[in-house]
Amino acid sequence: xxxxxxxxxxxxxxxxxxxxxxxxxxxxxxxxxxxxxxxxxxxxxxxxxxxxxxxxxxxxxxxxxxxxxxxxxxxxxxxxxxxxxxxxxxxxxxxxxxxxxxxxxxxxxxxxxxxxxxxxxxxxxxxxxxxxxxxxxxxxxxxxxxxx
Amino acid sequence: xxxxxxxxxxxxxxxxxxxxxxxxxxxxxxxxxxxxxxxxxxxxxxxxxxxxxxxxxxxxxxxxxxxxxxxxxxxxxxxxxxxxxxxxxxxxxxxxxxxxxxxxxxxxxxxxxxxxxxxxxxxxxxxxxxxxxxxxxxxxxxxxxxxxxxxxxxxxxxxxxxxxxxxxxxxxxxxxxxxxxxxxxxxxxxxxxxxxxxxxxxxxxx
Numbered sequence: 001x002x003x004x005x006x007x008x009x010x011x012x013x014x015x016x017x018x019x020x021x022x023x024x025x026x027x028x029x030x031x032x033x034x035x036x037x038x039x040x041x042x043x044x045x046x047x048x049x050x051x052x053x054x055x056x057x058x059x060x061x062x063x064x065x066x067x068x069x070x071x072x073x074x075x076x077x078x079x080x081x082x083x084x085x086x087x088x089x090x091x092x093x094x095x096x097x098x099x100x101x102x103x104x105x106x107x108x109x110x111x112x113x114x115x116x117x118x119x120x121x122x123x124x125x126x127x128x129x130x131x132x133x134x135x136x137x138x139x140x141x142x143x144x145x146x147x148x
Numbered sequence: 149x150x151x152x153x154x155x156x157x158x159x160x161x162x163x164x165x166x167x168x169x170x171x172x173x174x175x176x177x178x179x180x181x182x183x184x185x186x187x188x189x190x191x192x193x194x195x196x197x198x199x200x201x202x203x204x205x206x207x208x209x210x211x212x213x214x215x216x217x218x219x220x221x222x223x224x225x226x227x228x229x230x231x232x233x234x235x236x237x238x239x240x241x242x243x244x245x246x247x248x249x250x251x252x253x254x255x256x257x258x259x260x261x262x263x264x265x266x267x268x269x270x271x272x273x274x275x276x277x278x279x280x281x282x283x284x285x286x287x288x289x290x291x292x293x294x295x296x297x298x299x300x301x302x303x304x305x306x307x308x309x310x311x312x313x314x315x316x317x318x319x320x321x322x323x324x325x326x327x328x329x330x331x332x333x334x335x336x337x338x339x340x341x342x343x344x345x346x347x348x349x350x351x352x353x354x
Binding site: 026030031032033034035036038039042043045046049053070073074076077080081084094095097106107110111113114117118120121124125127128129131132133135136137 | 208209211212213216217220221224225228229231232291292293294295296298299300302303304307308310311313314315317318320321322324325328
């Protein structure tokens, strides 16, 4: 596997950073255009899945260990529920983001709330997708050449 | 030079027709194929074509999700799942075909009958566009002050829904971890169909 698929490995190296960058663009541009946490999380995971398909899952696991993913999965969900709890502690309803900036004239609280919540969604989705991929694919080292 | 409205409408209809025809062909091909690898690839193509069709319906957010999740992640996960099983679908039992065919005919006829009552595409008075949908469109600039109304609905008006969806995804990941094992010595063990098939062949009496 190491010496084969030279074109795939080179293309992967070129594409990896732009895919991650695009994921962050989709993540933080969701307020202004199509996108948001779900799509961004999937795109983020896709970069690592591509890496895993071409270099083998073992190499990807060294770059992004399962322990980190498990933590990210939980932290993402906690960011979401924590924002809800925070707005309740500030005396408003669950996820009533205006409580985050009550004196704002342009709904800054809504912007902050949606940004944080979407970031939590993105973290959970990316970590979960990659976790599922790890668990399915680590049972067989790689796609055999005759299957292409 | 800008195309005339009539030309643009005709081009839109042609694109829709082409996409729907391709969707139909891909679906038929998926039904006919017995190669699991080809079926997984065709389902990815099907998702990508649906995403293109959603774009032509101006539903860019849905199209984006379909392209990322349907054509991207699902295909990869199905490939990963396929590695754990055999490569070819088993031939079906032909005796049940008439019953299945009649059931499909009845359901299809019911769906066609229901589609007669559906509102026209883009109808402003349809239930989807009238009541709460209209309120979201009218109120978002004042209440949320956010250009993308889809995000405003998803993360603010229906933030509680989205929290549940995130929990569903979290639970799915948790379930896979519990079922397939994380960090356990058994989690990374390769499963081979060939050896199992050979083993069953060696013991014909069992």
